[in-house]
Amino acid sequence: MNTPLVSLIEAGKTYGQLDALSAMTMSLNEGEVLGLFGHNGAGKTTMMKLILGVISPSRGKVEVMGMAPDSKEAWNCRSKVGYLPENVSFYEQLTGLEVLTYFVKLKGFSKAAGKKLAVDLLEQVGITHAMNRQVKTYSKGMRQRLGLAQAFIGEPKLLLLDEPTVGLDPIATRDFYKTVDQLKSNGSSVILCSHVLPGVEQHIDRAMILSTGKLLAMGTLSELRQQAALPVVIKPLSFKKGGLNGTVTQDAILNSFITGTCPNTLLVPENEKLAVLKQLLSLNDLDDIQVESANLEQVYQHFLSAHELSEQQLSGNNKTNGGQG
């Protein structure tokens, strides 16, 4: 068993009175893609800063590649870490190529090798046509691509991307996820931080949901689904006159899953899904079945609202401090 690339052991960060990140334990293995989800001020950026070693934990321990990222020994590891900040406007008066060349040199590349690498990276993110223009003429999406090119310098072992798809058009988003998949297959680990959820599901191995500095849930998508115990939505369809209504309600097993609000829909717990499907398939009038498992967005909403509910109950007794990061 190899050691995890990143591990947080009871690590947390407080700014004065403010609990930006409560003590949490997590680990990230090589070649793993972790999605980090939460509202603004949930502690996502604080967690990234801890892993990057820009700030030191107030308590607990952070380890990246076996070292504390804020220590002197971790210095050499830094060229193996890529980071895309949430809000970055690069040096406006420089051209895209000049900006990237500067960052490439700071990652330790020589002048000649650096220039070539910078051009290659700009090609990878698709802004070679604008590389000799000043950054101030760039659109939001082009700036974002420049930021991504910067994060990809030197084939990083660990990538931390804060809202990477903001401002990207659908094609650029698809290209971006392709790059993430490619980096993953090369053994790089990625932490994706986002509140844009659709589309991200099939690219992440695990998800982590944060709110007001607290870890609400962590696990693979199916684990989270199980924890949330959200029902599967099954819609049996029939094209015949009269539909299925009669047959389904007459069935003793199926009847119990019908909800009052939408008569043609069954809400079935994950573990009874197959039993219900088998039962449905035995019906003669059935033409089609739609099966929808809860998606990431619904899981996310579930955990957040459950958290808010418990917060409200707490603040009924004593006032809790709402944190932000």
Place this chain on the structure above:
Amino acid sequence: MHQIFTVANKEFHDGLRNRWLVSITLIFALLSIGLTYFGAAASGAVGVASLSTTVASLASLAVFLIPLIALLLSYDSFVGEQESGTLLLLLTYPLSKSQLLLGKFIGQGGIIALATLLGFGASAVVLYMQIGDTAILSTFGIFIISAILLGLSFTAIAYLISLSVSEKSKAAGFALITWFLFALAFDLALLALLVGVEEGVTQQGLTQLMMLNPADIFRLVNFAGLDSSDVNGALSVAINASLSQMQLFSALVAWVVLPLTLAIFIFKKKKL
């Protein structure tokens, strides 16, 4: 070292791109050549004035201009990058805070130093061609070196401001106040102390007080060697009790090193 050089190179090129180098050099060259030729106009003649008059007028102007230019050039070095988000990004690179600060200092200090050398050097050359006295070179040498140190000192002070505030506009305000205090208010206060309070301060004490202001040290360096007829005010008192040139230069160097060290210290403590 490689990292410091990379940052310095970028900052120096920014200075070239933003026309800082060209404008500062032009301002210095025009002023100093103008003063060299027309410095004697007050005494009714147009032509090359005496060396001491020229250097005295140059120093009186430089003492206002150089701090202002250095503060303008550098006040947003850190707070500007913090606002645009690049400061946080740079610190995730294999680049330490002191490397970043020293790199910036070398790059921006290089702009100030080169502009001072070219701008004032131009009038030294003009004067030398007119008079042909080698004393010109040594006097101007001292003037230019002290002017560069003055510029570097205020660059370091600008970093202190830039690292201590969180908004660019605030940094600009503080830079202006700092300039006003060092270039104008400090001398007025000294003069008030000298005139208003009897037996308030000895000659020795006055000179020591002047060490608290790099602009005054610069004045002392350049006026000490001149005929006292060209110098008046609080300075002439101080000059009589003057310290050696060596001590004055050490004090100026200290005014570069100390703010810079303090700036590194503040940067290391700074919350990002």
